[in-house]
Amino acid sequence: EDKVVQSPLSLVVHEGDTVTLNCSYEVTNFRSLLWYKQEKKAPTFLFMLTSSGIEKKSGRLSSILDKKELFSILNITATQTGDSAIYLCAGNYGGSQGNLIFGKGTKLSVKP
Amino acid sequence: DSGVTQTPKHLITATGQRVTLRCSPRSGDLSVYWYQQSLDQGLQFLIQYYNGEERAKGNILERFSAQQFPDLHSELNLSSLELGDSALYFCASSAHYRDQPQHFGDGTRLSIL
Numbered sequence: 001e002d003k004v005v006q007s008p009l010s011l012v013v014h015e016g017d018t019v020t021l022n023c024s025y026e027v028t029n030f031r032s033l034l035w036y037k038q039e040k041k042a043p044t045f046l047f048m049l050t051s052s053g054i055e056k057k058s059g060r061l062s063s064i065l066d067k068k069e070l071f072s073i074l075n076i077t078a079t080q081t082g083d084s085a086i087y088l089c090a091g092n093y094g095g096s097q098g099n100l101i102f103g104k105g106t107k108l109s110v111k112p
Numbered sequence: 113d114s115g116v117t118q119t120p121k122h123l124i125t126a127t128g129q130r131v132t133l134r135c136s137p138r139s140g141d142l143s144v145y146w147y148q149q150s151l152d153q154g155l156q157f158l159i160q161y162y163n164g165e166e167r168a169k170g171n172i173l174e175r176f177s178a179q180q181f182p183d184l185h186s187e188l189n190l191s192s193l194e195l196g197d198s199a200l201y202f203c204a205s206s207a208h209y210r211d212q213p214q215h216f217g218d219g220t221r222l223s224i225l
Contacts, residue, residue, distance in 0.1 A: 034213055042114055042202065042216040043155070050211060088155065099145065099168050100214065102155040 002027045004091045006103035014111050017079050021106045023089030024071040032092040033065050033072045034100065039085045046074070048092075079110045115139065116217035118203050124223045130191040133220045137184055137205030143167070144186040145206075145214055146178055150199040161186055163208070190222070198224045 004025045013019055025033065032050040036043035047056045049065035049072060056063050060079075065072045076083055086107050090100040115138035123131055137144050146158040148171075157170035161180035172178075175193075180186040190197060200221050204214035 032211060036216075041218040042116075044114065045213045045215060048211070048213050090155075099157050099160055099170065100155075101157070104154045 002091065002093060002101050004089055004101050004103040006087075006089050006106050008106060009104065010107040010109070012109045012111065013079055015080055017110075018075065018077045019079060019108060021074040021076075021087050021089075021108070022071065023073070023103055025089075025091040025101075026070065027091035027093045027101060029093050030067075030091060034090045034092060035063055035072070035074050036088040036090065037085045038088055038105070043088055046087075076108075079108075081110050081112055084108060084110045114215040114217060116203055116205050116215055118201075118217035118220050120220060121218065122221045122223070124225060125193060126225050127193055127195060129193050130189065131193065131222065133188040133190070133201050133203075133222075135186045135188070135203030135205075135217060137186070137203075138215055140207065141205035141215075142184065142208040143206045143214075144180055144184070145204040146172075146186070146188050147202040147204065147216075148199045149202060149219070155202070158188070193224050195224050198222055 007022045035046040047063045052067035060077045063074045086105040088105045089103045117136040142163045145160045149155045158172040160168040178188045200219045202219045204216045206212045206214045
């Protein structure tokens with residue numbers, strides 16, 4: 001059965017800390033791994049990773065995929081209170097468009 | 113703003129009723145996806161439409177159905193509603209070429225009383 005597992009489920013840090021969120025996957029016909037940030041409403045797209053070992057970066061956020069070990073990490077450096085959210089990881093499986101299997105998310109709380 | 117529009121934002125109804133949720137994809141996107149998000153199950157894929165045709169089905173109940181119209185907007189119909197159907201229902205859309213991310217609307221919160 002296809003599955004995506006995220007850890008930890010929740011995390012509390014202080015502003016300025018660096019955090020690493022983990023995502024492991026077992027997805028048939030795997031195409032890509034996506035990270036989303038969900039605050040109060042819609043999940044907003046962060047990264048799509050298709051190639052192993054190539055880091056994607058956007059400001060203080062970065063992510064990398066390991067297709068051999070079937071996992072990805074999302075790093076956030078110099079965290080801010082605005083980073084507080086649920087971070088969702090999803091595996092994209094098969095098809096011309098692909099559909100997403102989501103993990104349960106990591107709830108990140110950044111304290112001032 | 114993702115460009116995906118969902119209406120209504122909130123819906124409160126009773127068991128046994130039927131509701132219709134509406135989604136307008138981002139301009140130019142041909143694919144529309146529906147997801148259900150509940151506290152215990154997380155985000156679950158329901159169904160995908162591509163340019164008016166059903167493309168893939170996930171964990172969608174037989175009481176639920178969807179369609180995509182020629183103008184590419186989509187509707188999700190939920191019937192014979194049960195208390196357990198209370199959830200956030202998201203629509204997402206993506207571009208028609210390969211390996212493009214899905215972009216989500218703000219969702220419709222459905223509460224069954």
